[in-house]
Amino acid sequence: MKKIIIFLLSLFCAFSYAKETKITIRARAKDAKFIGSSLGGAYVIIRNKINNTILAEGKTSGSTGNTDLIMKAPKLRDSSIVDDATGKFLATLNIDEPTFVSIEILSPFNHKQAQAKVSTELWVIPGKDILGDGIILEIPGFIIDILKPRTHQYIALNSITGKPFQIQANIVMMCGCVIDKGGIWDSDKFETKAILNKDGKFLSETNLSWVSTNLFDGSIAMSAPGNYEIVVYAFDPKTGNTGVDKINYVVY
Missing domain, CATH: 2.60.40 (Immunoglobulin-like)
Structure with a gap:
């Protein structure tokens, strides 16, 4: 007790x-x-x-x-x-x-x-x-969502041969703050690129341009079937802020 x-x-x-x-x-x-x-x-x-x-x-x-x-x-x-x-x-x-x-x-x-x-x-x-x-x-970072092409999308080679292949991404600050041309978060001050890899090897890269609020796009040429990966990044050279998104798709 x-x-x-x-x-x-x-x-x-x-x-x-x-x-x-x-x-x-x-x-x-x-x-x-x-x-x-x-x-x-x-x-x-x-x-x-x-x-x-x-x-x-x-x-x-x-x-x-x-x-x-x-x-x-x-x-x-x-x-x-x-x-x-x-x-x-x-x-x-x-x-x-x-x-x-x-x-x-x-x-x-x-x-x-x-x-x-x-x-x-x-x-x-x-x-x-x-x-x-x-x-x-x-x-730190950017929120990046690749919109085109879609994840694991199957694309017929004859539908894209000789045509620009569109890459599109939505990019925002980590708080959701918008990126606009001439805005507080000015698209012209960020480097935005897409890197194209084929079957695990680097193939090419292209700049992405601002289209409208948060939306960036560009195009790239493809001429062979294979397993492709796109890496989209945003980089602010002034602050070192960096964001990345990746997707894979198949050309047959």
Whole structure:
């Protein structure tokens, strides 16, 4: 009986000292805005580094943020780049002592081919909330979806011989921010290309040109049957930001 009482007292003490501690986590696309509901959110996992226990997990939600505030306003040490609607995940941790945690973000959650994992580590003190801008992790890359040709499409050689073979891709920033000619994310400042491989060997490459918002296309010549792979990439020479998508198709 005495042991049971001691055990219950220890449990009571543990719960008595545990304090609810809130942390705001945000995912920001490299050279762009925040990842929120419009892109399906970024997935956040907070773990205790000692035993790898998950303390909180969930997706960011909210808007991509205020474009002028994030991309145009001068940045001072104490200035904020978020507003009340900016996408975030608000985690609530119940900890009873200073805890060293890892914060991991997978984003974009709904676009696996572009998904990147970023993480950081920090101490969290019971009852000491981290709010406001919170913890901001940067997600590098572009989201690229090859639209033409289709994955594993079978194409008759006689239907394309002597004709330009169209390659088309949709390219956006990792927050879903649009790429336009002359826009904040200016298509003219990005290098966008398609690389063509045949039967595992490099064949040729071509530039992709902006057509309309987020849409790029180009053409390439093909004159033989085989197993083909197209690799489309976007590259920003100023920031080093890079994104890639690949598909395979068959010419018979």
